Amino acid sequence: MNLDLNRLLYDFDLNGFFVVEDVLGEALRSQLTSAWEERAPDVPAFDICFGWGAPWTNLLSEGLFRLDPVLTRILGKCYKLDHAFCVTEGFYSSPDKLHYQSHMVDSGIIYTVKKHRPYTTLLTVGFALLPVEPMKGGFCCVPGSHKAEFECPPEFYQTMKNPHVRQIPQKSGSCVAFTEALTHGTYPEGHDVPRRGILIRLTPAGVQFRRPPGQRPNLNLPTIFKKIAPTPIEIDSLDEYSKSILTRPASMQNSRWRTNLTGAIPLAAARRSPQFRHPPIPVCSDRDRAEWEQYHLHTNRTRD
Numbered sequence: 001m002n003l004d005l006n007r008l009l010y011d012f013d014l015n016g017f018f019v020v021e022d023v024l025g026e027a028l029r030s031q032l033t034s035a036w037e038e039r040a041p042d043v044p045a046f047d048i049c050f051g052w053g054a055p056w057t058n059l060l061s062e063g064l065f066r067l068d069p070v071l072t073r074i075l076g077k078c079y080k081l082d083h084a085f086c087v088t089e090g091f092y093s094s095p096d097k098l099h100y101q102s103h104m105v106d107s108g109i110i111y112t113v114k115k116h117r118p119y120t121t122l123l124t125v126g127f128a129l130l131p132v133e134p135m136k137g138g139f140c141c142v143p144g145s146h147k148a149e150f151e152c153p154p155e156f157y158q159t160m161k162n163p164h165v166r167q168i169p170q171k172s173g174s175c176v177a178f179t180e181a182l183t184h185g186t187y188p189e190g191h192d193v194p195r196r197g198i199l200i201r202l203t204p205a206g207v208q209f210r211r212p213p214g215q216r217p218n219l220n221l222p223t224i225f226k227k228i229a230p231t232p233i234e235i236d237s238l239d240e241y242s243k244s245i246l247t248r249p250a251s252m253q254n255s256r257w258r259t260n261l262t263g264a265i266p267l268a269a270a271r272r273s274p275q276f277r278h279p280p281i282p283v284c285s286d287r288d289r290a291e292w293e294q295y296h297l298h299t300n301r302t303r304d
């Protein structure tokens with residue numbers, strides 16, 4: 001694995017994404033593949049609960065951890081894991097369309113550069129357990145669009161017949177890390193080949209993307225996602241790195257534990273913590289629901 005920071009940061013700022021090869025070793029890939037088949041053999045996508053233990057936790061301690069030097073340069077030292085999920089060839093992030101663009105302040109999705117550092121509020125690290133061949137499914141984007149200063153014309157949200165779109169092939173074990181401020185999506189051709197992608201979403205300290213199930217119904221869980229009963233995490237079984245990215249508070253000021261990981265930390269246990277101050281629990285409003293429908297990318301559409 002080559003973690004040339006200057007090169008990765010240059011790529012990230014220029015294109016909105018970077019690729020690192022050989023992050024997940026063969027043994028870990030094969031453990032994850034077996035665990036995946038056992039857990040959810042027939043669904044296009046499902047959320048990962050880190051209470052399932054190894055190898056899911058090894059994905060963090062032996063996989064994501066290897067990217068820590070570049071992740072801290074983009075997300076700061078206190079970055080957190082917001083949520084993570086698995087996708088197959090049946091998954092579409094948005095049907096036949098790309099989504100998102102630069103400066104989505106209302107959705108909390110921002111990319112900027114200050115004092116020679118790139119910042120983003122939501123970074124996705126997409127690991128490939130199986131290779132993604134050229135022009136066969138996987139991640140695609142409009143490179144550089146995370147910095148666009150003009151509204152994206154509707155025709156450039158098309159995935160096909162869009163001269164700006166680039167599909168990103170991946171070797172197995174590699175990752176493509178991208179800011180969600182990039183106009184991006186799932187490449188719609190080549191879904192006849194299997195895909196085994198793991199998408200981990202990270203935020204800097206103080207930012208939370210998925211709303212915690214403790215606060216309101218988790219509408220961010222699309223219906224194609226298999227609903228799997230959460231398993232509480234044995235916090236003490238985690239290594240320091242995994243523990244820190246899974247349990248860091250969304251706000252350093254008023255809560256000790258985050259509660260937005262499905263089953264990560266039972267709310268009651270979190271409430272017993274002396275520093276814990278939870279805001280009143282809002283009920284999901286129609287406005288929230290409409291907002292979700294408008295902005296959230298995942299749909300329940302699967303390929304015929």
Ligand SMILES: O=C(O)CCC(=O)C(=O)O
Pocket residue numbers: 092093124126138139140180184185186187197199297
């Ligand atoms: O890799 C893909 O299919 C697209 C994923 C995506 O849109 C995302 O993670 O935000």
Ligand SMILES: [Fe+2]
Pocket residue numbers: 093099180184185297
């Ligand atoms: Fe996306």
